[in-house]
Structures are given as C-alpha cells and as structure tokens.
Amino acid sequence: MPMRLSDYIEDFIRESLKENNGIFEFNRNLMASNMNCVPSQISYVIATRFNNDNGYMVTSRRGGKGSIEIRQLFSGENxxxxxxxxxxxxxxxxxxxxxxxxxxxxxxxxxxxxxxxxxxxxxxxxxxxxxxxxxxxxxxxxxxxxxxxxxxxxxxxxxx
Known part of the structure; x- marks a missing residue:
C-alpha cells in the first residue's frame, strides 16, 4: 500500500523531532513547498497527530518569518x-x-x-x-x- 502524503509528513516531523532532541521548529509554507503540498496539509497533520492529547506542544509564531515549533512533552527514561x-x-x-x-x-x-x-x-x-x-x-x-x-x-x- 503506497504511503499517503499525510503519513510522509508525519514521518518527516517525527524523524526531525528525534534528530533534534524532541524539538522541531520550521516554517509551514517552506515545508509545504519542499513537500509539494499546500500549507493546510501540514496544518492537518499537526492538528491530528501532534496535538497535546498525543504528547506534543505546538506553538505558532506569526509574522513574516512565522514558524511552528513542535515539542515532545515526554522524553527520557519513563x-x-x-x-x-x-x-x-x-x-x-x-x-x-x-x-x-x-x-x-x-x-x-x-x-x-x-x-x-x-x-x-x-x-x-x-x-x-x-x-x-x-x-x-x-x-x-x-x-x-x-x-x-x-x-x-x-x-x-x-x-x-
């Protein structure tokens, strides 16, 4: 079964979180451009798979160089x-x-x-x-x- 775009975006974000000790900051529009999708697709993945209920804190910074930061709430031994x-x-x-x-x-x-x-x-x-x-x-x-x-x-x- 081919991987859906939302699964690919999720995998990319999870891998980036692993590589950056549970914190990943990025520009939504730039990521969408790099992944050949619309920014709302990135927003959908964040809203459904990286929300507080699933152990993540998402912070948005508005403005010209706006960014999104995803932070794992739990890491470590337990x-x-x-x-x-x-x-x-x-x-x-x-x-x-x-x-x-x-x-x-x-x-x-x-x-x-x-x-x-x-x-x-x-x-x-x-x-x-x-x-x-x-x-x-x-x-x-x-x-x-x-x-x-x-x-x-x-x-x-x-x-x-």
Missing part, C-alpha cells in the same frame, strides 16, 4: 509510561473510527504497539465489530476500549 498516563487522562469520552486510527498510529510510531497489534485493535473496535451496539453508543464504547488498552499498556511499563 517516556512511554508518562505518555500512556497522559493519554489516559486526556482521552475523550467518544472516538470515531478515524480518531481511533490516529491514536493507534501514534502508539505505533512510539513503538508501544506493533503493526499487527494496531490492525487487531482496529478490527476489534471497528463499526463492523460493534454492529450489535447502537450507533450512538459505538463511539463511547470505542473510547472505553482504548482506555482499557492504555491501562493494560501502563501496567506493562510499571512492571519494568
């Missing part, structure tokens, strides 16, 4: 456990399938879940699997399921 606890505290009460997918992608990028585990979670928490549940309740159930998954991951990291 990074995974701190991030899991942060996600648990900030997870919304309902999640669409798309929202779930973004969370699972982030858990994968942080090496908390491998590809197979992510696929299994997507399958188990999909609308198809939750068909017996009323449509308005599926999002709530999906959020509860992800909270249980995160709590189980936290237990694993507490054991180390």
């Amino acid at each position: 990074e995974q456990l701190e991030l899991i606890e942060h996600l648990l505290q900030n997870l919304p009460g309902s999640l669409s399938e798309h929202d779930l997918s973004v969370y699972l992608d982030n858990l994968g990028m942080l090496e908390l879940l491998d590809d197979k585990q992510q696929s299994l979670c997507r399958a188990v928490m999909s609308d198809g699997s939750l068909a017996a549940v009323a449509p308005e309740e599926r999002k709530n159930l999906r959020a509860d399921m992800l909270k249980n998954l995160l709590a189980e991951l936290a237990k694993e990291y507490n054991d180390f």
Whole structure:
C-alpha cells in the first residue's frame, strides 16, 4: 500500500523531532513547498497527530518569518509510561473510527504497539465489530476500549 502524503509528513516531523532532541521548529509554507503540498496539509497533520492529547506542544509564531515549533512533552527514561498516563487522562469520552486510527498510529510510531497489534485493535473496535451496539453508543464504547488498552499498556511499563 503506497504511503499517503499525510503519513510522509508525519514521518518527516517525527524523524526531525528525534534528530533534534524532541524539538522541531520550521516554517509551514517552506515545508509545504519542499513537500509539494499546500500549507493546510501540514496544518492537518499537526492538528491530528501532534496535538497535546498525543504528547506534543505546538506553538505558532506569526509574522513574516512565522514558524511552528513542535515539542515532545515526554522524553527520557519513563517516556512511554508518562505518555500512556497522559493519554489516559486526556482521552475523550467518544472516538470515531478515524480518531481511533490516529491514536493507534501514534502508539505505533512510539513503538508501544506493533503493526499487527494496531490492525487487531482496529478490527476489534471497528463499526463492523460493534454492529450489535447502537450507533450512538459505538463511539463511547470505542473510547472505553482504548482506555482499557492504555491501562493494560501502563501496567506493562510499571512492571519494568
């Protein structure tokens, strides 16, 4: 399956964060130009994959030489456990399938879940699997399921 542009942008930002000790500052328009996309595509990736809920702080500086700074909130020895606890505290009460997918992608990028585990979670928490549940309740159930998954991951990291 070919890589989507948003995945490519995300990978670039994550790699830049790794190379710069968890801080990456850039000009959105310049990045968009270098990646042959519109600036709103960069904004979309930042808003959906690098927000506070996912363990990042994003700061924008306006003006002629405006820039965006992305800073990882957690790094160091207990990074995974701190991030899991942060996600648990900030997870919304309902999640669409798309929202779930973004969370699972982030858990994968942080090496908390491998590809197979992510696929299994997507399958188990999909609308198809939750068909017996009323449509308005599926999002709530999906959020509860992800909270249980995160709590189980936290237990694993507490054991180390």
